[in-house]
Amino acid sequence: MTQQLSDITVGFIGYGAMAQAMAQGFVDAGVLEGSQMLACAGHYDKLVDTAAPLGVRPMHNATEVAAASDIVILAVKPNLIEQVVTPILHELANSIVVCVAWGWTFDRLESVLEDHTPHISIIPNTPIAVGQGVSVVEDKHNLTDYQAGLVRALLEPVSMLETVDTAHMSQAGTISSCAPAFTAMYIEALADAGVQYGLKRASAYRLAAKMVEGTGALQVSDGRLPAAMKDAVCSPGGATIRGVVALEQHGFRGDVISAVQAVEG
Incomplete structure (x- = not known):
């Protein structure tokens, strides 16, 4: 203190x-x-x-x-x-x-x-x-x-x-204080997928939550672009890029933006 x-x-x-x-x-x-x-x-x-x-x-x-x-x-x-x-x-x-x-x-x-x-x-x-x-x-x-x-x-x-500034308090608050709910849904979805393939629920939650924590810390540490962080994990023809393509095909980015727009009305 x-x-x-x-x-x-x-x-x-x-x-x-x-x-x-x-x-x-x-x-x-x-x-x-x-x-x-x-x-x-x-x-x-x-x-x-x-x-x-x-x-x-x-x-x-x-x-x-x-x-x-x-x-x-x-x-x-x-x-x-x-x-x-x-x-x-x-x-x-x-x-x-x-x-x-x-x-x-x-x-x-x-x-x-x-x-x-x-x-x-x-x-x-x-x-x-x-x-x-x-x-x-x-x-x-x-x-x-x-x-x-x-x-x-x-x-x-x-x-x-x-x-x-005052004009952007609501938008900033949506990203920082509403998005924990969205992020918890993402963690839950990742864990559900892990359980589907045989992981124990508690282990799947730990893996997903710590991944989110670490990814955020990595971005904050040096301000690197999220796109560059994504690219660093995606090997040509690899498994990760297949997952990224699936998210893009199902409108992942648009859904996230829509969630923020829904809060803002």
Whole structure:
């Protein structure tokens, strides 16, 4: 844990899958102790159970969380943001507000917060739970350098930070935070094929998942073109190029693009 964060309290308003993934990542990476985090949610009894494994302190309402937190992470569903924020505007004005709700960019959130409330909008993804996340960060915010440094210190150990202009937050978020679902389907399909040919299910999952992890790491390491990575595996007349041709014939690339277009509407 950095000295910068040692005395910081982070509060989650909403403690669903994304908030829990963030909390897990913070604890496992040593960014925060569980006791440095507070959370509230719609169902207190369920919250007590989900907060217990990490030592996150359950609170009864958003007012308690906002009043006691240096950094407040708004993690409720997008359609609930305004009704959750409105009663606690004064408390939020004294905190750094990090909004992870889809579609709530700086200008939109600015319209419902009190003037001069420090806030920034990000779109994290669930691999943040294992320190391998991506956080898309809107380039427009009103944080001081010190406040922005706190947010970076919180997120950088558990995710790559990719700063994007407001107009492209949705598209970047689709690629980074929706695509884990698409990728999980790809892993499952590869594993199904392996099982068809006699591999044990657990082994097939490990092989497919680690392949995806390693391929991504290889591309990120030096920025090489994915096409070049594909070509490097495809020997003339070999097995891999036959598989590539089959994917092309069945519209693999187009299906992936269509999935992103469907999210974007």
